Amino acid sequence: xxxxxxxxxxxxxxxxxxxxxxxxxxxxxxxxxxxxxxxxxxxxxxxxxxxxxxxxxxxxxxxxxxxxxxxxxxxxxxxxxxxxxxxxxxxxxxxxxxxxxxxxxxxxxxxxxxxxxxxxxxxxxxxxxxxxxxxxxxxxxxxxxxxxxxxxxxxxxxxxxxxxxxxxxxxxxxxxxxxxxxxxxxxxxxxxxxxxxxxxxxxxxxxxxxxxxxxxxxxxxxxxxxxxxxxxxxxxxxxxxxxxxxxxxxxxxxxxxxxxxxx
Numbered sequence: 467x468x469x470x471x472x473x474x475x476x477x478x479x480x481x482x483x484x485x486x487x488x489x490x491x492x493x494x495x496x497x498x499x500x501x502x503x504x505x506x507x508x509x510x511x512x513x514x515x516x517x518x519x520x521x522x523x524x525x526x527x528x529x530x531x532x533x534x535x536x537x538x539x540x541x542x543x544x545x546x547x548x549x550x551x552x553x554x555x556x557x558x559x560x561x562x563x564x565x566x567x568x569x570x571x572x573x574x575x576x577x578x579x580x581x582x583x584x585x586x587x588x589x590x591x592x593x594x595x596x597x598x599x600x601x602x603x604x605x606x607x608x609x610x611x612x613x614x615x616x617x618x619x620x621x622x623x624x625x626x627x628x629x630x631x632x633x634x635x636x637x638x639x640x641x642x643x644x645x646x647x648x649x650x651x652x653x654x655x656x657x658x659x660x661x662x663x664x665x666x667x668x669x670x671x672x673x674x675x676x677x678x679x680x681x682x683x684x685x686x687x688x689x690x691x692x693x694x695x696x697x698x699x700x701x702x703x704x705x706x707x708x709x710x711x712x713x714x715x716x717x718x719x720x721x722x723x724x725x726x727x728x729x
Contacts, residue, residue, distance in 0.1 A: 470666035471659045472726050474500065474719070475532075475650055475679060477671035477689075478511040478521070480634045484711045485692040486589065490525070492712035496719035497525065503723065508532060508653065510646050510669075510679055512606065512633050515540050515548070516597040530657070535631055535640050535675055536649035537603030551648060552603030552641035558628070562605060562639055565622050572611035573619075575639075576601060588635065603644070606636035631675040634693055638675060646671075647678030668722060670707075670715060671697060680704075685722070689714050 476482045483490050490497070500507050507525075509518055510532040518531050522543065530541045537552035552558070559577050566573065576584060576599055585595040587608070609616055616637075620630045623639060631638045631645075650669065659665045669676070669683035672691040680686035680699035687705045688696060705722075707714035 468662050468664050470726075471663035472722075473506045473508065473654075473665050473667050475508045475510045475646075475667060475669040475683060476715070477646075477673065477676045477679070478509060478513060478518075480672040480692055480711060481670055481676075481689045482509075482712055482715050485634060488590070490712050493716040493719070496716040496723070499720065499723050501526070503727075505723075508650075510536070510649065510671075512604070512636075512638055512675060514598055514600050515545060515602065516600040517594060519543075519545060520594075520597065530653060532646060532649040532653070534602060534604040535633075535638050535644070536646040536678070537640050537644045539649050539653055549652070550603060551644035551652075553627075555601050555603055555605070558603065558639065558641070559605060561626055561628070562607075562623075565619070565626070569619070569622065571615065571619055573607045573609050575605045575607040577605060604638055604640045606633070606638050609637055632673065632695065633675045634673050634691065645678040646676060647680075647682035650679050650682045670718070672710075673697060687718050687722075689718075 482493055506529045508529055512535045515533045518533055522531055528543055530539055532539050538548055538550045541547040581595045584598055585592050623630055627642050628639055629642050654665050667683040668685045669679045670687040671680055672689040674697050677697040677699055680697055681701055685703045686699045686701040689707045690710045707718045
C-alpha cells in the first residue's frame, strides 16, 4: 500500500526569512532535518527567479522553486528549464501604466523605483535590490492613493485579466491565470512521487498572497504575520505557529517531522 511522502512548500519573507533582516538562521535545525531525511523543500515566493536562485544555492537546495507569486516555476537550478503562467512583464507593465495614466491613480512599482529606492524601502542590499528588479511576470506596487480607490483599481485589473494580491510589504499585480496554489498543484502533478509513495503536501505562509497555496496543500501552517494581516485558508487541517518568522517555522516543521516519523 502506498505511503505518504512529505513535501514542503514555503513562503519566504516573514515565514522562512525574518521580516526585518531576511535571515533564515533560526530555521537552521529544521532545514538540516529536512536535508537529512531527503524531504523536498519548495520555495514559493513573490521574489524573482534571480533573487531566489541565490538563496536556493545558499540553502543547498536542488528542488524546483516557485517565483513571483506563482507566475513561474523554475524547474532546474541552472534556470534553463521553467514553466510560466503569467503574461510577460513588458506587456503587464504597459497595461498597468496605461490604467494609472487614464485614471490618475497614485502608486509606484518596481518599474518606477531605482535600485537605491528599492533597497531603502525593503532593507535589501543594493545587490539583492538589483535582482528584485529583474521581473518576468509580476509587479509589486506601493499604493499611495486613497484606500477607497484601491477596489476600483482592483476591478480595472480584473477586467484586463489581472489580479491584485496583498503581500507583507507591497501589493502584487499578477495575471488571473496564476497564483501560488496553481503553481503548487501544477508541480505536484508534474513531479511524480517516489515509487510506492504519494505526495503529502505541507504549505507554510504568513500573508494573504499565500492563501491559495495554503488551501491547495494537505496541511496548512500559518505563521503569525508582522503586518497583522494573515491568510484565512479554509483547509480541514491547519496549524497555527506560535512564533513569527523563521523561529516559528523551525518549531512547527520540527513538530511536523516528529509526528511524520512516528507514523
